[in-house]
Amino acid sequence: MTTISSQTHAISVDPFTGEQIGHYPFDDAATQEASLQRAADGFKQWRTTSLAERSEHLVRLADTLEAGAEAFAQMIAREIGKPISQARGEVHKCVGLCRWYAEHGPAMLAPEATQIATARIEYRPLGPILAVMPWNFPVWQVLRGAVPALLAGNTYVLKHAPNVMGSAYLLLELFQRAGVPQGVFELLNVTPDGVTRAINDPRIAAVTLTGSVRAGMAIGAQAGAALKKCVLELGGSDPFIVLADADLDAAVKAAVIGRYQNTGQVCAAAKRMIVEESVVEAFTAKFVEATRALAVGNPLQDDTYIGPMARFDLRDELDGQVQASLAEGATLLLGGHKLEGVGNFYAPTVLGDVTRDMTAFQQELFGPVAAIISARDAEHAVELANDSEFGLAATIYTADLTLAERMTSALDTGGVFINGYCASDPRVAFGGVKKSGFGRELSHFGVREFTNVQTVWLDRN
Incomplete structure (x- = not known):
């Protein structure tokens, strides 16, 4: 042959x-x-x-x-x-x-x-x-x-x-x-x-x-x-900010879709979950539970939500980033490994206790991996969000729309989504800043x- x-x-x-x-x-x-x-x-x-x-x-x-x-x-x-x-x-x-x-x-x-x-x-x-x-x-x-x-x-x-x-x-x-x-x-x-x-x-x-x-x-x-x-x-490493007054169920639903659609292989996607510390434990529990429930399998089946990653080299690269983050002190809450058998699958993964000096914070994770970061308050959340070489999009979940508007003006991103996950639409402009x-x-x-x-x-x- x-x-x-x-x-x-x-x-x-x-x-x-x-x-x-x-x-x-x-x-x-x-x-x-x-x-x-x-x-x-x-x-x-x-x-x-x-x-x-x-x-x-x-x-x-x-x-x-x-x-x-x-x-x-x-x-x-x-x-x-x-x-x-x-x-x-x-x-x-x-x-x-x-x-x-x-x-x-x-x-x-x-x-x-x-x-x-x-x-x-x-x-x-x-x-x-x-x-x-x-x-x-x-x-x-x-x-x-x-x-x-x-x-x-x-x-x-x-x-x-x-x-x-x-x-x-x-x-x-x-x-x-x-x-x-x-x-x-x-x-x-x-x-x-x-x-x-x-x-x-x-x-x-x-x-x-x-x-x-x-x-x-x-x-x-x-x-x-x-x-x-x-x-x-x-590229992008979009922050998904969740404040203490947010509707956690709505925030978790949006965060899971925003992170794992297209098996996490999206430039404008929720990659860094920046959650106010008073609700980070509750958010994390709900997020892990929802991620665990995602159907992984044959992409040609209608009920599959997570398919195989598109390229074998990118799966290896993603696994290297996950293992580096764990070695740096992140907590593995779900997944964290390649799935055995036929197919280029990576287990839907959640990393907790991520800090700004870790690989999962600083680099783009192009695959089904989410990083959860704790923030003291809204001001600290914006500071963490902007601490990135990327500036594609950001999301804010809060009941205080006045506060959200103030935060929006301080975020260094091409798009900001308040109480909704990132999307593109021909009626509005799309693009980024920084790298x-x-x-x-x-x-x-x-x-x-x-x-x-x-x-x-x-x-x-």
Whole structure:
């Protein structure tokens, strides 16, 4: 049997069975050149289409995606082990995204009057956008950036993660079936060298990446050297603050969902539970009980909530972080080990007595592991929350909304959720600060992020 090398192919492995389910040869120079040229040629035509026409394409995209939703969900579940109910939710969320931008997006790109009667602001497209995307939301992460960029008149060149190229090719097929013109959505299957060539190619106008801090630093440096605009959405170690007056049952329910959805493999997720000391014991007991009840198993079964982790190397890395935290003095309250047998499973884990000098506090835990930290009061909780290199999102649970508003203004994060867990929605902006990146996706910020904000003067004299 021929051995397929990861040096020559992007390889997709089912993390539940350990079986290889797809292999896709990396593009050679000629194939990459053809893709970039199609994107450049497509841009010349796409930018001249009206906003109404582009919106109609988004509606057809939504209809086509909805018709093929189950195939997409099955592919997501097989490629990364995401529980099928969550995979279906991801796909249908994308359907809503397309329809929302089709309806509301054109108004965001309309010419704007200024305080000068003879001057106005126009939003012009930049050109082909290179998008380097991650595996954990293989459809949503792509479309939440692509849809507003395409509506603005840009074309989109996707470089997806190598373990989800099955999803990537389904996306390419989706655009083709929906009748989107050739070159508007292109796919690159390339190594990091190919990404560098694309960034430096004069036909690429701007770059966006969702991924790790290390990847963001590399891509950001290359885009900066090429003088190209860059939007980065990177890691997170989101604080989930619970004050003494909070509804503990509601807080625990939200914390469990916020921590363990997608098997804990979410950048914007509750990772550090910062709980006021007078209720930390009660919160911890309820949280451990709720976590213990989560169904772990086959991601293709409807009742599964925790599936296998997407990559075997990431499970090893996560276990190393857990063991390091325990050696540093954290208390193991639940889990803390790989599950034996077939499948890349890690036991849902809760670490107690975590302090700010421990690995579980300082590093991002990208998997089903929660860290519980005690805070003296609200002010101390904010201090602990901000003591991180990340700044993606934060959650506050309290009955005192006035206090919550004051805390919000002191939190160094791109988003704050009061009495609700972190989520993304096309109606509001999404992004972070510090090492969680810069730039914004979604809402009118996302649709204008890759535009030339052009000032047009009429009769300057």
